[in-house]
Amino acid sequence: MPDHPPAVPTYRWSRLSRGAVLAIGAGLGAAAVGACWAGMSLAGQSGDSFSTDGTLTVTGVGGGLDSGEPCSGTGGYSDIHFGTQVTITDAAGALVAMGSLGLGQKTEQGCEFPFTVDDITPGSKLYTVEVSHRGGLSKAEDELRTGSLAFTLGD
Template sequence: MAACWLTVSLIGGDTVGAKGGSPSKAVTAEETKPPEPFGTDGTITLTDVGADLEDGEPCSGTGGYSDIDFGAQVNITDAVGTLVATSSLGLGEKTEAGCAFAFTVDEIYPGSKFYTVEVSHRGGLTQTETELRAGGLEFTLGD
């Protein structure tokens, strides 16, 4: 008799809970699938850098902004402060506004009330999931 019950259980037959409850509901792969991650992109611009350069020329942070340069870390944390994604700055390029560094961050998992984006150690800026999904974030450092 035990072998018969085991066979029915293994082939997906309905079972009744030990206390006589209702048949258990099968959980589908769709219900257990984690939410799809998303990405964002943006730029951080140093306004006090590159005055002597032509637009489009490479540039980098200097003086008090020397930490803002190619490869500087971009961190995204969730509402409870857990690091959820990282990336780094691309090459700096002189623009009319200063020295701009682009970044792209992938693999951000949805579901947090808000996210904080921080470049280097410069303090984070809070964004909603909708704002991150839209991309085109623009941050500025300098006077």
């Protein structure tokens, strides 16, 4: 048996002080967080999203109400009301943005609901705008960017 125990191998990290190891670890962690942040920021810049707005008018609804009074769809249009979902899909049919109808107001034509849809992903030649389950209407990207869309349901 040898008179002394075998030598313990020395590793590079064991020669550094505890503070130095902590500083190196903090630096590597900060670099990783920074790289993730930069990657996520650049990934979101594939094209600036945009918004659109418009109105949906349900004709023949709101009889007996004064102009400007709150209203909602009735009868066969009872699915059209404040909060009804507005979806926008791209040419491939993928959902790219969602919004909802605002509070309906009585107009001469019927009950008019404003809507805004934010964060629309750009780059599709055509988009389909659909309210509730009523079937979609196709619009070009420049039409959506311009906004002031006007849709009508009813007679």
